[in-house]
Amino acid sequence: MNIGNHKALDSFKILLVEDDDACRNTIQTVILAAGGGVTAFSCAEDAIKHIPTSPVDAVITDIKLPGMDGIELLRRIRLTDSDLPVVIITGYSSVGSAVEALKLGAQDYILKPFSNPSKLIRAVSSYIRNHRLVLKNRSLQEALIESERKIATACENEQRKLGHEIHDVLCQDLASISMLASVIKQSKNDPDELRDLDMILDISTRSIQFCRNLCAGTLSGVGQNESLDDALEHLALYFGKVSSINCSFSGDNASRCLDSSSMFHVYRIAQEAMNNAVKHGKPSSIAISLASKNGNNCLTVEDDGSGFDVEKALSNGIMGLHIMKYRARMIGAALDISSSKTNNTKVTCTWHKDT
Helix, strand or coil: CCCCCCCCCCCCEEEEECCCHHHHHHHHHHHHHCCCEEEEECCHHHHHHHCCCCCCCEEEEECCCCCCCHHHHHHHHHHHCCCCCEEEEECCCCHHHHHHHHHCCCCEEEECCCCCHHHHHHHHHHHHHHHHHHHHHHHHHHHHHHHHHHHHHHHHHHHHHHHHHHHHHHHHHHHHHHHHHHHHHHCCCCHHHHHHHHHHHHHHHHHHHHHHHHHHHHHCCCCCCCCHHHHHHHHHHHHHHHHCCEEEEEECCCCCCCCHHHHHHHHHHHHHHHHHHHHHHCCCEEEEEEEEECCEEEEEEEECCCCCCHHHHHHCCCHHHHHHHHHHHHCCCEEEEEEECCEEEEEEEEEECCC
16 A cells, blocks of 8 residues: 655654554554554544544545534534634545535545555645644744734833833923023013013923923824824824924815724724834825725825835735734724835835724
């Protein structure tokens, strides 16, 4: 009996469900010869009891079984594990059973008797290895999301500290300068000195307001009882003042159903997109829009700058882009960034209205 590579199953644990003694013994022999481990049962009921107590890498099951059949066994497995490789074997082929098995997530549907046992071994080995890659990829994605969450949290904590320092130290000092200039002005009669004091008062007043706006943006972004439309409009006005870039906002109250946490993430995505535009694109204008269309809400931040290579930025680990993607995932949204070195940049965040 030629079964191909004797290491094909590489100690993988296989659960076999087959009521025909001769067929069951043959498959067991093939699996063991290929380097795998096997636990065999003649009925699905015993297999169902075994799975929770002893995890396996794959299941091979006949369709025709006493009591519960192989299709019902597959259905039961899918209730608790949507990915476990399951290979259906049968000597009574029908289009209906094949379609049902594949709809339930069976990896393969193989007819008995086996003219070439190595086909079964190669198939099972391939499905197990693919399954492990899927699990590894999922684990890496979860680790990346957790890492992004920690980085975002750390950044926000540092921003809060900075906001408090600005508010408690710089704002107080500027307020003191403003008050002192006002007091001195009352005792002065020289027009030139009064003009100088007026300038000091004007600069300190504008600086105080700037610091307060900065602290508000750092600490929360969206004020209490403030809509996301209002917050984004204020963000556009603020960016326009501090950067001399023409910033605009248009909205239709598409975010009125968002909770405060989701509003915060959308606001931060817009803020980060504008920061990236200023840093990488050197635009003359930035447009923010928030609208509802076809059952979805959509935030768009578009600039007319030179753009940048998105794929290269992501592969280089530019954290601003990763954090935007993390925030989008937090609210179940899809984030798209379109840009190039010669074109403008457009960031689009789309989520369902019920988010």
